[in-house]
Amino acid sequence: MAVPHPFDPLTPSEINKAAEVVRSRYTGQDVSFKVITLKEPPKNEMIAFLDHEHRQLPHQWIPIRCARVEITLKATTGELELHELHVNLTKNTVLKLEVLKGKHSHVDSVYMKEVEAACMADPRVRDEIRKLELPPRASVVVEPWTYATDGQNDMSKRVTMCWFYLRLLEHQDANYYAYPLDICAEISEELEITRVYRLASSPDEQIHNEPRPFDRRKIHSTATSEYHPELRPNLRTSTKPYQVVQPEGPSFKIGGNQLNWEKWSFRVGFNYREGLTLHDIRYDDRSLFYRLSLSEMFVPYGDPRAPYPRKAAFDLGNDGAGINANNLKLGCDCLGTIKYFDAWHNTRSGEPMKLPNVVCCHEQDDGILWKHTNFRTGHAVVTRSRILVLQTIITVSNYEYIFAFHFCQDASIYYEVRATGILSTVPTNFGEDAKIPYGTIVAPGVLAPYHQHLFCLRIDTAIDGQKNSVSIEESEAMPLDESNPFGVGYVTKSRFVEKEGGFDLDLSKARTFKFVNEAKVNPITNTPVGFKLMPFYSQMLLADKNSFHAKRSEYGQHAVWVTRYRDDELFPSGRYTMQSMGGEGIASAIQNRAASGEQESVRNSDLVVWHTFGSTHNPRIEDWPVMPSEKMMVSLKPVNFFHGNPSLDVAPSTQEKNKSILYTDENTGPGCCASKL
Template identity: 70%
Template sequence: MSDTHPFDPLGPQEITKAAKVVQELLHGKSFNFRVITLKEPPKQEMIAFLEREHLEQPQISRPARIAHIQVIVRGDSGPNELTELLVDLDRSAVVQREILVGKHSFIDSAYMKDVENACMADERVQNEIGKLKLPEGASVVVEPWAYATDGMNDMSERTSMCWFYMRLVDNPDANYYAYPLDLCAEVSEHLKVTKVYHLPSSESERVHEEARPYDPCKIHSTTMSEYHPSLRPPPRTTTKPYQVVQPEGVSFKSHGNLLTWEKWTMRVGFNYREGLTLHDIRYDGRSLFYRLSLAEMFVPYGDPRAPFPRKAAFDLGNDGAGINANNLSLGCDCLGLIKYFDGWHNTSSGEPLKLPNVICCHEQDDGILWKHTNFRTGNAAVVRSRILVLQTIITVSNYEYIFAFHFGQDASIHYEVRATGILSTSPINIGDEVGYGTIVAPGVLAPYHQHLFSLRIDPAIDGVANSLQVEESNPLPFNEPSVQNPFGVGYTTHSKIVTDEGGLDLDFNKNRTFKIINEAKVNPITGTPVGFKLVPCYSQLLLAHPESFHAKRSEYGNHAIWITRYNDDELFPAGNHTMQSLGGEGINSAITRRRNDPDSKSTVRNEDIVIWHTFGSTHNPRIEDWPVMPSEKMVVGLKPVNFFTGNPSLDVAVSSQEDNKTDSDLNLYEATLTDIPSLVEPGGGANVWYIDTSPDSASLCTVPSVWTSSSGSTWRNPSKTKWSRMVGVMTESQPVVTKDNGTLAAEFPKH
């Protein structure tokens, strides 16, 4: 492990070693490994380590490699025990052990499959399915969800909610969300069905036990509700191929988890919960961010009828962005020349489990970076933007989320989230309406819901002692003698520095801006502290009532911006254990505890701070989101503000058509092409081929082969502005003649 960097995720040998230590400790007991992941070193240790690393000085010592482990110890008759341990891998020793009473670990696909099988094997469930009198050939699909606390049941034991759907087409890719059934079941941690009941199908209905036959009027065409190509009509044929070609390879380099590109350096991390994490992010050698990650995602549904409030998913805390990450090499998730990073997890028995290709790294053209045309000379200087993309995609039941960090040549960072996938649906009677959902197909209700993300920003702007400055733009008073604003057009900015931990909100009307600054480092030109500003994604915050369990459990959803003092153990704004949580464990509770503790500090000026940005989408479905929704994009920006002494991208090379192999005007191309004449052959037909060649280029850049004359020279299009079309004929006829008996060529070789 001597070559392992302290930020590197645990490798397969380390996972095996950690599991062995715990297995020896729990010898004779029945247990299930849930998590074996890296416990990142204390930040103070890492700061010293990184300083020596970047100065290329020998390390005095390396932070210990610590494995964070969650294991469920099965009880013979009583409840299972969730135990957390820390294992020092350098010493093969347990250094911390705690039984978490009333806490629950995340769920995974294997457990969900066990829940599904237990549900379908239950006699009561089968009886209720039989009473629905489903169409012949239909099959039932059970989709287990984590139980969202609603105050109606004891949460000391893990419970799963099972929602029922019907697959009408005999195809495993058929969209079963198009046929939600009014059946629901609850399954205990010991895989026993505890309750079976029927869902409300109208606004006035409540949970009931009356089974009603399935309404055949809800059956509709596959064209309306199927998305998979195997179940759809043939696709459109108008889209021409689009290919990304990088003839000289990529501009980035990777060595293990160290990534360098242009002036950027960073270390790539990955874990079961957050998925992609980034560490020690620097630009041109200057420190910017210690750590960046998506810390949580909460998806509460707005249907007020029981039991639908139990649909409120913490997709990171309950499910895990890492565990549910897609293998990105299986599709067209990334384009160009791609570097893939693997992840590692563990099996229930503690063996290492490889998660292949869960992160893709590639470059992307991003339009114009900067441009100016001198109107006096007509000369233009234009630079195209190249960005480095680090992307991961997760599938959580019906939804897909695409998470990507974009790094720019202008030292900017953008974090992009795209939501796609299929709407979660519930049954509704034909002809009924409700005020908290959209009917997307006969008998299919897509409930209103929100997606609330928390981006955790651990800054290190030229060092870890940073402050948060809030800036607002306000108009100057008009017609006041003390203010010079006679035309009423002046405005200025007002700034203040946040001094204590807490939550803040956005104000679009005042262009409220949040700048992370280093007050000890002053820009030599502007005379202001160097910094980076957060460009927020304006979003509606949590709509649930503050006294609701949704609000109590997802405290970060109450404000758009949070600022806290750094704490090694505070990584998640809704708490470490969100599964069936009761609240009181999130970011606001942590701030309140410190504020009320005379021995704790809550000041955040010139301190090691963390900024948390809450953003997302209030998703009131539309019919265009059905049967699969187009990507909904949300973007957060981090941009330098008075950090440099000018535009940091001035040294990016000016773009040229020659370098970019840019095709000339398409209209000009189409207008200047020579029509292919109609050809005939005395003895039969002819085979005509042609090659289109872009201006000032050899045909090799357009087609797989290049035409060569009998002398052996390669033909090149001599025109700087026009395309060329070369026409060839393979025929037995000599000479080839046109329909009007004109000669096209004096002689062609026989083929």
């Protein structure tokens, strides 16, 4: 087996080894492994390593392989304790052990299943279900959700919220979100049901303990509530097959996790939390980004009624984009010639566990890359845009997120998020027809509450080197005066970000955030080489500044954050988000450093840019029972980085290669011919 590259995720044998080292430390104790993952090498070591690698010099040394391990175990007090260990995989030693009092690791599906079982076994829950007087053959589904801190509980104890739904049909894939029940249960880390109660059924109501039967008037046609093909009666047959053929194979080359395509090169990483990560991204062998990753996402719900303020998911920190990544299927999740990447996680007992096909890599045609027709000669030159897509899809209970990096021939990178899946629903009274101002009725007695999706893309810049600056550029009208007598002039004004902080977008000024290398001046434009962020314009967090939501998701306050690079500062809401109390996020980190005098200038330094974007998702009924993808797109584009259009050398499009078909009325296929008879 080849030596792993320092950016490669842990191999199965490394996972085994790390578990062994940890087990030997806890002999005789019942250790449960939450995480065994790569601890990425310090950047300063990696820079030297990568420099040698790209100059094809022999490596004098390779950064040590290190695992970051999270375990839980019963402490002598009987409480579950979380320990974090760093394991040197070369020397089989523990480098660091930290006992994390009051912190919780991510939730795992095994635990969630235990919660469900405990819930359904509880006599009070069973009693409430009995009182619902459900239709025959209907079954109850428990949906456990992590608990968003609302100040109502002792946060050192983990609590799980259990929501209840009715699966009306016997089909295992029937959409139970169409029948939210008004039962709610709370359950402790030790699987003890601590509370059972009934949810409010109207905006005026509170949670209560009056048992009410399920209102059967809510039962409605499957045609509007089911998404599974076996439950949908009339699938459209009008969509004819569409296939992608790449007769000479794809244009990419892959060696392990190293990917080369067109002039791009980068390494594919993957971990339980962020899912897909990209490392050492270069174009034409010039360094652009050290690392790109989705660093967090937060989905707070806008329904103010208790206990709904506890619905606010950190889908990365609490759930894990890696663990919840779908096993992608050929012909379904992508089209064309597809390379799949597997990943490895671990079981509770510390064995390696394969996560198959969690990332797919393929090419797409993206329309016209550039075109010009010389109107004098009538000669058109047109090139088509080929893009490389790296995609991963996660399921977090009801929702799906499709994350994709698009690499373009013109040296731009797009990061696309698509939100799909099923809306999270809550029960409401049948026939209540006053408009509920924080939700949409999507089916009889079914409220889909408003919510936000706030993503944070972490951009670890390396624009022609590690020392970068952020410049904020605005386009501004010139005053109407003698230097601008016709009032048409406008100019750009720039200022550098000197200190760490959060920044807002300003459409009226076309405010643009550029990452530049001040030491490298473009010889033609005479400006520093750079890239720019093309943000996805979004409303920021709506929750009150004093709410736990706001304190816990500090990155949701501003669209752009700039920090100085620090190893392990990867998460804008902190490493341990589960039931966090706030104050562990990016704003606090910046403030604490400023207060302690630790903050240095971010000018000409190793810096990280964080982009917060997302959607204020006030559901439409068109999002029901399954939501058509809602697309969000961010991009990173060179700005005076190269000496010209980087895609200038892309060959013109020709029919010889593209083999398109001219449509004439004659070739519409049997349907059309038949109609002529």
